[in-house]
Amino acid sequence: MTTPVLEAVALRKEFSGGRVAVDDVSLALPPGGSVGVVGESGSGKTTVARMLVGLETPTAGTVRIDGEPLFTGRAAPRGRAERVGRARRIQLVFQDPYASLDPRQTVGAGIDELLRLHEPDRDRRRDRAAELLDQVGLDARMAGSTPSALSGGQRQxxxxxxALVSRPKVLVLDEAVSALDVSIQAQVLNLLSDLRAELGIGYLFVTHDLAVVQQVTDDLIVMHRGRVVERGTTDEVLTAPGHDYTRGLLAAVPREGWRPARRS
Incomplete structure (x- = not known):
């Protein structure tokens, strides 16, 4: 049996005051797979994402990357070597591309800053930066632009x-296209599908948007009030939901044309 590239077992997160945000959540992402985590605001899905990448420490439970535990009864490792090691395996893409980029820094400088953590040679960094921009469909001349000069889709x-600088095996995408208009959203989703095919990278999509998971995920987890209420293949869950909450989510989606066709 193939070892999941990312696995969470019985995750629980309890904040001060006794509020339980996540309770007994487990999931497994196979190498090169794509899993969606859906639910309304407050369902706990973003807290799960933050625990998976080490930004939050679970109250209980285990996160494993390539079979190795990220948490061993304490916070995620905080030393530089440990952080770089984790970054080489898993990365997070946030909802707001503008907020996640330094407005004073050019695109090229921002990429080079991250590349220096992994590649000491300046010429190799320059070549790698050009390669990365090409991979995401951006002209190399954009390396000299600041975020304010770019569109929302370009910033994302x-x-x-x-996120691809370290050649990670997993991207966790937390509402990563929800801030974009529909046409630009489709372009970014197509890009992500192409990168998955090209690089063999695995995705965990955290979103409230069922059209997004229909297009880009293989399997689906539905969360409600911090717990998993349904799981299965994406097609199974969306065409024959077994839980009332999932049926409610589907009922709230506009019927005509909401489900984009999968790319072949």
């Missing part, structure tokens, strides 16, 4: 390029 492509 830069965010994806930065």
């Amino acid at each position: 492509r830069v965010a994806v390029a930065r």
Whole structure:
């Protein structure tokens, strides 16, 4: 049996005051797979994402990357070597591309700053930066631009390029296209599908948008009030939901044309 590239077992997150945001959540992402985590605001899905990448420490449970535990009864490792090691395996792409980029820094400088953590040679960094921009469909001349000079879709492509610097095996995408209009959203989703095919990278999509998971995920987890209420293949869950909450989510989606066709 193939070892999941990312696995969470019985995750629980309890904040001060006793509020339980996540309770007994487990998931497994196979190498090169794509899993969606859906639910309304407050369902706990973003807290799960933050625990998976080490930004939050679970109250209980285990996160494993390539079979190795990220948490061993304490916070995620905080030393530089440990952080770089984790970054080489898993990266997070945030919802707001503008907020995740330094407005004073050019695109090229931002990518180079990250590349210096992994590649000491300047010429190789320059070549790698050009390669990354090409991979996400951006002209190399955009390396000299600041985020304010880019469109929302271009900024999110830069965010994806930065996440790919370390050649991770997993991208966790937290509402990563929800801030974009529908046409640009489709372009970024197509880009992500192409990168998955090209690089063999695995995705965990955290979103409230069922059209997004229909297009780009293989399997689906539905969360409600911090717990998993349904799981299965994406097609199974969306065509024959077994839980009332999932049926409610589907009922709230506009019927005509909401489900984009999968790319072949």
